[in-house]
Amino acid sequence: MSSVVRLVVLLARRSPLRPLSLVILTAIATVVFVLVSDLSRVSQEGLDQAIVAENGVYGSFVVTLDSGLGLTAGAESALVGQAARAVGVEQRGYFEDMPSTRSECPPFQAVGDQVLRLLWDAPGKPTALPFGSVDGVDTQWCIGGQTIPDSALFYPSDSQRGLYQDRLYLAVAYREVILLATQGPVRRGYFVVSRSDATNPDDIARAVQARVAPFAELMGLDPAGAVQVARSSRDAQLVRAASSGIAIVYNVIRWGVLLLAGIALLSFQLVATRQRAWFYGLARALGTGGPRIVLALVVEVVGIVTIGATVAFILLVLASAQIESFASQAFQVKARPLAAANLGTTAVGLAVIAVAAGLLPTIGVLRRDPLEVLEAPRD
Amino acid sequence: MTASLHDVVSLRDVVVEYATGSTIVRAVDGVSLSVQPGASLAVVGRSGSGKSSLVAAMGLMREPSSGSVWLGGEEVPSGSRERARLRAQNIGMVFQSFHLEPHLTARENCLMSWYWGAADVGRRRAVEQAEEVLGLVGLRSLAGRKVAAMSGGERQRVAIARALFSRPALLIADEPTGNLDEENSERVAQILFGLPREADCAVVVVTHDPSVARGADDIVKLSRGRVTLHGVDQPSDEVSS
Ligand SMILES: Nc1ncnc2c1ncn2[C@@H]1O[C@H](COP(=O)(O)OP(=O)(O)OP(=O)(O)O)[C@@H](O)[C@H]1O
Ligand SMILES: [Mg+2]
Numbered sequence: 001m002s003s004v005v006r007l008v009v010l011l012a013r014r015s016p017l018r019p020l021s022l023v024i025l026t027a028i029a030t031v032v033f034v035l036v037s038d039l040s041r042v043s044q045e046g047l048d049q050a051i052v053a054e055n056g057v058y059g060s061f062v063v064t065l066d067s068g069l070g071l072t073a074g075a076e077s078a079l080v081g082q083a084a085r086a087v088g089v090e091q092r093g094y095f096e097d098m099p100s101t102r103s104e105c106p107p108f109q110a111v112g113d114q115v116l117r118l119l120w121d122a123p124g125k126p127t128a129l130p131f132g133s134v135d136g137v138d139t140q141w142c143i144g145g146q147t148i149p150d151s152a153l154f155y156p157s158d159s160q161r162g163l164y165q166d167r168l169y170l171a172v173a174y175r176e177v178i179l180l181a182t183q184g185p186v187r188r189g190y191f192v193v194s195r196s197d198a199t200n201p202d203d204i205a206r207a208v209q210a211r212v213a214p215f216a217e218l219m220g221l222d223p224a225g226a227v228q229v230a231r232s233s234r235d236a237q238l239v240r241a242a243s244s245g246i247a248i249v250y251n252v253i254r255w256g257v258l259l260l261a262g263i264a265l266l267s268f269q270l271v272a273t274r275q276r277a278w279f280y281g282l283a284r285a286l287g288t289g290g291p292r293i294v295l296a297l298v299v300e301v302v303g304i305v306t307i308g309a310t311v312a313f314i315l316l317v318l319a320s321a322q323i324e325s326f327a328s329q330a331f332q333v334k335a336r337p338l339a340a341a342n343l344g345t346t347a348v349g350l351a352v353i354a355v356a357a358g359l360l361p362t363i364g365v366l367r368r369d370p371l372e373v374l375e376a377p378r379d
Numbered sequence: 380m381t382a383s384l385h386d387v388v389s390l391r392d393v394v395v396e397y398a399t400g401s402t403i404v405r406a407v408d409g410v411s412l413s414v415q416p417g418a419s420l421a422v423v424g425r426s427g428s429g430k431s432s433l434v435a436a437m438g439l440m441r442e443p444s445s446g447s448v449w450l451g452g453e454e455v456p457s458g459s460r461e462r463a464r465l466r467a468q469n470i471g472m473v474f475q476s477f478h479l480e481p482h483l484t485a486r487e488n489c490l491m492s493w494y495w496g497a498a499d500v501g502r503r504r505a506v507e508q509a510e511e512v513l514g515l516v517g518l519r520s521l522a523g524r525k526v527a528a529m530s531g532g533e534r535q536r537v538a539i540a541r542a543l544f545s546r547p548a549l550l551i552a553d554e555p556t557g558n559l560d561e562e563n564s565e566r567v568a569q570i571l572f573g574l575p576r577e578a579d580c581a582v583v584v585v586t587h588d589p590s591v592a593r594g595a596d597d598i599v600k601l602s603r604g605r606v607t608l609h610g611v612d613q614p615s616d617e618v619s620s
Binding site (some may be wrong): 003004006007010011014015088105278282283284285286287288289292370371374375376377 | 441463464482487497
């Protein structure tokens with residue numbers, strides 16, 4: 001057993017060209033596989049985080065409570081927060097939609113009635129929005145005899161609309177101005193963020209209803225009717241869908257690279273065993289059984305793949321600082337190419353390659369008539 | 380003809396057939412012969428007369444279509460595993476092509492059957508054994524040289540040494556001088572036919588070369604798979620035809 005391994009090692013040392021090329025090939029494929037795997041992860045996570053970080057402008061769901069419950073924003077927020085935690089999702093801030101209003105400055109006819117929206121990270125903590133950016137709003141906002149300056153308004157540009165939708169945002173400082181000049185209730189919606197597509201809005205609704213029930217009873221309302229949960233922004237869902245599309249592309253690339261490496265390895269081994277048919281024919285003539293010949297071929301490929309993977313691992317460890325700083329500068333993401341999940345997948349992929357490239361050539365080797373190759377003139 | 384207990388190998392009514400498409404080629408057509416310990420035998424005959432097929436059956440590389448092969452007085456059973464074991468223990472083979480690993484030394488090439496696990500000895504003992512058999516072919520001093528740096532004659536002698544590694548009772552060489560010039564052929568023939576004395580090993584040599592065949596104790600001539608002449612007392616032009 002061990003002498004067969006010695007033979008494989010001896011031959012590789014004496015004519016290293018093929019094994020060395022295959023080690024390099026495996027190492028390159030492994031590095032590419034690991035890096036693309038991580039790229040796929042960070043692109044997915046980065047997008048999720050970007051979406052979630054916008055504090056609920058994209059939340060997976062919006063929870064609205066009947067204003068007839070008479071709860072303050074602080075009470076509502078605490079209540080929805082508890083309910084969200086209970087079903088394993090996260091509550092992140094809320095919006096307040098002002099009663100519908102119309103600008104009093106000309107040409108107001110062109111704009112019509114509009115709902116101005118305020119964003120809060122938490123009660124008392126307004127969300128920082130890029131106020132002053134109002135491209136595309138070609139009217140002044142005047143209300144109750146006051147002009148609201150552009151610096152208190154934010155109208156998302158085309159590229160921002162994926163996250164903020166097509167709405168006009170108002171700075172918190174002008175909240176009272178609007179409320180004084182209008183009638184009607186303020187509508188609050190709480191963003192509830194789920195990282196899983198499997199989250200069911202009904203579960204969230206039930207959790208909130210349970211906590212709302214005492215107040216509803218007090219006010220003579222049906223708790224089921226007092227709570228609404230809706231899936232939020234379709235735009236953001238499209239962004240998410242695009243991101244999973246990108247993930248598919250990355251997956252095709254990384255498994256494609258590994259598959260190509262496997263095919264290359266297999267072809268090299270098939271050609272080598274064919275060219276060296278005499279070697280295996282001679283082994284048979286010397287009385288060697290099939291299992292030992294299979295062992296020799298598998299040991300060779302497993303050795304090549306193991307060394308290649310080790311080289312790749314060392315390269316990644318040595319370059320990890322550079323990879324991380326490059327990733328954070330270029331993409332503002334934290335790269336972790338050596339994460340355990342990454343390495344586990346890589347190891348499984350390489351093992352499949354090694355077994356296939358080791359075993360498939362043995363079929364040809366064992367089927368060939370040893371005498372045919374031994375009697376054929378060669379040297 | 381009976382297989383004596385003392386025969387190294389004997390064939391009884393051996394038939395070797397090949398199926399090629401719809402037709403069956405009978406390469407060996409009922410040959411019986413035996414080789415005594417310490418004897419040497421040359422097998423001659425035209426191209427296609429069945430020499431290689433005959434020695435393949437003798438060397439347990441092919442199972443006869445009918446007939447039987449006896450080694451040391453015992454009939455060789457069918458079944459590839461058992462035949463491989465008997466082959467590894469009793470028979471060494473040499474071919475026209477040397478089939479040596481050019482990047483390995485003569486010694487390492489001789490260790491090939493040890494590497495493949497046929498010899499159940501430690502590495503040190505195996506190396507000694509390899510050097511002994513290289514001594515038998517006069518190459519002990521070149522044991523550490525890579526085969527790539529050796530002449531054709533030297534390479535064939537390394538191949539003979541490799542075949543002798545397990546100290547087989549029978550060495551079979553199929554056209555061992557086919558790739559060699561006259562001088563090297565002579566040297567190789569001399570070594571081969573010296574083996575019964577030097578290594579206590581019976582030798583069967585297939586050859587086209589009458590001057591090689593002359594070195595053997597005994598000669599058989601095949602034509603169309605049958606033995607047509609047996610014995611050394613035959614005119615050399617018949618041997619060479
Ligand atoms: N593997 C095979 N398949 C089919 N036919 C074969 C095979 N090997 C040999 N033959 C046929 O069997 C016959 C005998 O072949 P064999 O190789 O034994 O002859 P030989 O005497 O060794 O010839 P040579 O001197 O050319 O080596 C030939 O007709 C050959 O075509
Ligand atoms: Mg032949």
